[in-house]
Amino acid sequence: MRALAELATEVLTTADGRAKTALSRAHAADWFAARSNGELPETGTATPPLRPARPEKPELLSPRDVPRRKPGTVEGRIAILHAVAHIELNAVDLHWDVIARFGHIPMPPGFYDDWVKAADEESKHFNLVSDCLEAMGSHYGALPAHAGMWRAAENTVDDLMGRLAVVPMVLEARGLDVTPSMIKIFQNAKDDRAVAALETIYGEEVSHVAYGSKWFHFLCGREDADPKEAFHRLVRHYFHGQLKPPFNEEKRAEAGIPPDFYWPLSEGLTP
Numbered sequence: 001m002r003a004l005a006e007l008a009t010e011v012l013t014t015a016d017g018r019a020k021t022a023l024s025r026a027h028a029a030d031w032f033a034a035r036s037n038g039e040l041p042e043t044g045t046a047t048p049p050l051r052p053a054r055p056e057k058p059e060l061l062s063p064r065d066v067p068r069r070k071p072g073t074v075e076g077r078i079a080i081l082h083a084v085a086h087i088e089l090n091a092v093d094l095h096w097d098v099i100a101r102f103g104h105i106p107m108p109p110g111f112y113d114d115w116v117k118a119a120d121e122e123s124k125h126f127n128l129v130s131d132c133l134e135a136m137g138s139h140y141g142a143l144p145a146h147a148g149m150w151r152a153a154e155n156t157v158d159d160l161m162g163r164l165a166v167v168p169m170v171l172e173a174r175g176l177d178v179t180p181s182m183i184k185i186f187q188n189a190k191d192d193r194a195v196a197a198l199e200t201i202y203g204e205e206v207s208h209v210a211y212g213s214k215w216f217h218f219l220c221g222r223e224d225a226d227p228k229e230a231f232h233r234l235v236r237h238y239f240h241g242q243l244k245p246p247f248n249e250e251k252r253a254e255a256g257i258p259p260d261f262y263w264p265l266s267e268g269l270t271p
């Protein structure tokens with residue numbers, strides 16, 4: 001097996017969504033096959049691109065220029081799933097980017113197990129949501145999508161603790177807040193396929209946030225930093241904007257993020 005950072009870079013430089021997720025899942029399967037044989041493949045270092053390769057479509061627009069559609073219509077539900085597919089594809093790259101970009105920082109094998117598993121699950125999520133879009137007569141790339149989703153990665157390109165604070169512990173945790181209401185929209189529309197896909201995503205995202213929290217605390221321990229203070233400092237530095245309540249306090253707790261981590265970053269906003 002080639003070094004994991006090299007495999008990660010291969011995923012990052014593959015543009016097509018389905019091709020990217022197929023490669024991602026194949027590399028994850030190889031990693032876990034080796035690990036279950038008691039092996040520890042080389043993790044290595046690589047030079048990943050600053051931005052991952054992306055398909056020609058969707059067109060990427062500033063969030064305020066992406067047209068809004070009513071969730072009560074099929075078009076509205078397609079738009080929601082299209083936005084989710086875009087998030088999932090970015091998430092595939094975000095997890096492999098951690099492996100490729102921070103290979104020079106010595107981490108225990110469990111760190112790589114967690115991010116390979118998360119990347120594999122994001123690949124499954126993209127495929128599930130793309131299947132839903134195709135069943136509805138659409139596809140990923142049919143609508144414009146948000147530009148700027150990679151900004152968090154660029155801002156934290158040389159700071160692993162900052163990356164963990166912003167990506168899993170802020171952005172993916174936000175997913176836990178908003179997914180239940182999304183599931184309701186598809187339950188009301190009796191779209192069982194989309195409900196099943198979103199429930200799979202909801203269940204697995206808790207562990208991605210938990211991986212973030214686990215390794216963030218690990219690094220704080222290694223650097224003798226207070227986790228709560230470090231989290232507040234890094235989020236204020238790298239994440240421009242407040243955290244918005246309502247928060248899914250139960251799932252955030254399950255993922256190892258206590259209320260005093262996020263409430264102080266939402267000051268001035270009421271639930």
Ligand SMILES: [Fe+2]
Binds near residue numbers: 088
């Ligand atoms: Fe996901």
Ligand SMILES: [Fe+2]
Binds near residue numbers: 204205
């Ligand atoms: Fe995730």
